[in-house]
Amino acid sequence: MKKKLSAKQKKDAIFIYGFLAWPILHFVVFWIGMNFRTFYDSFFDISIVEGAGVVYQWDNFDNYIRVFKIIFNKAPYDNYDLSGIINYRAVTNSLSLIPLALFINMPLTILFAYGIFKKVPMYGFFRIALFLPSLVSSVVLCMCFQMAIDINRGILPEILRWFGLTGARGDPANMGIIPQGGFLADPKTCWPMILVFSVINGVSGNLIYFTSTMARLPASVFESAELDGASSLRQFVSIVVPMIWPTITTMTVTLVAAVFTWIMPSLLMTDGGQWYSTTIGLMITQVVKNDMYNTVMSAFGVIVAIFGTIIIVSIKTGMEKLFEGVEY
Amino acid sequence: MAIRRNKIKRTSPADIVFFTILFVLMAVFAAIFIYELLWMFTGSMRGLKEFNLSPFKMYDVSFENIKNNYDKAFSIDFNGKTLLDMIGNSAILVLGCTFLNVSIPAITGYIVAKYNFRLKKWISIFAIITMVIPTVGSVSATYKFIFELGLMDSFWGVFLMAAGGIGFSFMMFKNFFEAIPWEYAEAGFIDGASNLKVFLTIMLPQARPIIIAIAVVSFIGNWNDYYTPFLYLKNNPTLAVGLNEFKNSRYSNNWPVQFAAMTVATSVVLLVYVFFNKTIMESMSAGGLKG
Numbered sequence: 001m002k003k004k005l006s007a008k009q010k011k012d013a014i015f016i017y018g019f020l021a022w023p024i025l026h027f028v029v030f031w032i033g034m035n036f037r038t039f040y041d042s043f044f045d046i047s048i049v050e051g052a053g054v055v056y057q058w059d060n061f062d063n064y065i066r067v068f069k070i071i072f073n074k075a076p077y078d079n080y081d082l083s084g085i086i087n088y089r090a091v092t093n094s095l096s097l098i099p100l101a102l103f104i105n106m107p108l109t110i111l112f113a114y115g116i117f118k119k120v121p122m123y124g125f126f127r128i129a130l131f132l133p134s135l136v137s138s139v140v141l142c143m144c145f146q147m148a149i150d151i152n153r154g155i156l157p158e159i160l161r162w163f164g165l166t167g168a169r170g171d172p173a174n175m176g177i178i179p180q181g182g183f184l185a186d187p188k189t190c191w192p193m194i195l196v197f198s199v200i201n202g203v204s205g206n207l208i209y210f211t212s213t214m215a216r217l218p219a220s221v222f223e224s225a226e227l228d229g230a231s232s233l234r235q236f237v238s239i240v241v242p243m244i245w246p247t248i249t250t251m252t253v254t255l256v257a258a259v260f261t262w263i264m265p266s267l268l269m270t271d272g273g274q275w276y277s278t279t280i281g282l283m284i285t286q287v288v289k290n291d292m293y294n295t296v297m298s299a300f301g302v303i304v305a306i307f308g309t310i311i312i313v314s315i316k317t318g319m320e321k322l323f324e325g326v327e328y
Numbered sequence: 329m330a331i332r333r334n335k336i337k338r339t340s341p342a343d344i345v346f347f348t349i350l351f352v353l354m355a356v357f358a359a360i361f362i363y364e365l366l367w368m369f370t371g372s373m374r375g376l377k378e379f380n381l382s383p384f385k386m387y388d389v390s391f392e393n394i395k396n397n398y399d400k401a402f403s404i405d406f407n408g409k410t411l412l413d414m415i416g417n418s419a420i421l422v423l424g425c426t427f428l429n430v431s432i433p434a435i436t437g438y439i440v441a442k443y444n445f446r447l448k449k450w451i452s453i454f455a456i457i458t459m460v461i462p463t464v465g466s467v468s469a470t471y472k473f474i475f476e477l478g479l480m481d482s483f484w485g486v487f488l489m490a491a492g493g494i495g496f497s498f499m500m501f502k503n504f505f506e507a508i509p510w511e512y513a514e515a516g517f518i519d520g521a522s523n524l525k526v527f528l529t530i531m532l533p534q535a536r537p538i539i540i541a542i543a544v545v546s547f548i549g550n551w552n553d554y555y556t557p558f559l560y561l562k563n564n565p566t567l568a569v570g571l572n573e574f575k576n577s578r579y580s581n582n583w584p585v586q587f588a589a590m591t592v593a594t595s596v597v598l599l600v601y602v603f604f605n606k607t608i609m610e611s612m613s614a615g616g617l618k619g
Contacts, residue, residue, distance in 0.1 A: 297465065
């Protein structure tokens, strides 16, 4: 009996470790390995020397000093111009996405999900229509947005025209509140416009998770609340939000984590972060694409990982303390 | 699982105000999305001249303009690659990545959910860590690694990166398999089935809804993905990358032609969504996050 059991255990072990070998190896190489290499590279200056190939030269903490200079002294780095790829605004822009995610996108998404859950008129239509940006490619969304705010053929300038905020279409002498080159070609309006894009297209991302989470809430709780005369607004504040709080926390964590890798709108709409619209993720990507042996960005990545984790864990811990998880 | 009636009971003025504001907000957002897609779709069927004269008209479409715009979109040449080539590249990327995004997390999630072994707890912790720590800096190391492997510009490099089993999909599969009773598997073992046979013939078929949901989400994500091909497939552009190139092409000012290409890219995901919409919604409710 004992022998038979150990044979089964053996078979189990072969099955378990046989099939887990690849995912574990992949994780070790592509997550642990790549992050370790990033950390390692951040202390070196890498150059290509003819005959010797790739040469690593110990650089102390110079890369980290350069990063802090970029961030705090707003200093240009090497041959990159301050208004170009490497820019202190990458940090401020990325960080400005956090309050946007926390206080605009997330509340709007939860409210919209509640509207669908409570079956507002046309809720079936809203469930599909509001989910559309999650289906459509960000390239298409960015192109549509660029076209919608185009000076000559866009809908936004047309609306502004109705309100008398800008002149006739195609009249460069009478642009009103629209910058000469358009909203995405002016340092004052470029980043705010990208934020508008993010609000418009950011509400749908987690809608499906919130609607499904709300659908799992026990009916008896709402029935009791209704018997007690609680309004729908009261039910939302006192029942729905506390009961789905773990989902809100999880989704907030993923949203804030995504801020550090947030790239697409700036990359696609402003020719790669022009007009002070770059972000951390975009800056790193562009530098790597231009010069993959640039180790300043490795140092930047390490700093982002450390401070990003602190921010994310702080938000998660703070949110978990606000409401305790409810079992149902 | 609770089934309930959620119809709004407008019993208080506060509720009326709340739901009116909410309805208006939802309507505004929905109108923006619908308008964008309609503008794109009808714009792809209009002539350039008519479009430039009145960009917001949506009804002066003609068969001739449809043919003209779509012909031009499909005949464009970006460094020797046509729109059809890009669709082909997208298809290769989507099929390969979707298969990997489903199969590897499925078996990883199943094993972690149903078997006891030393690393069980750690794998779940790793999955959470990957979601919490922002590792954008590792792009540099990954880029170098793929370059050193000689897999730059190769689909194999992208497949290699996509072949991870520990991440969000893993968590979804793990949650789903945890909810399936182990008695089914035990019945299989009594009949002499191996671990693999039990997984393939008993457990996996029960996970059909979550497999479809993750496959569809993965399909849409990979079809729309710009970043990966932009970085790793420079000479094999996908449709998402090609679309952006239209802005720098000879059709940069010809919006109807651009709309035609955008409509092609969007139609594919919309069709997939229409066919699998119900399964996705049901799977998210059944195996998704618990609030």
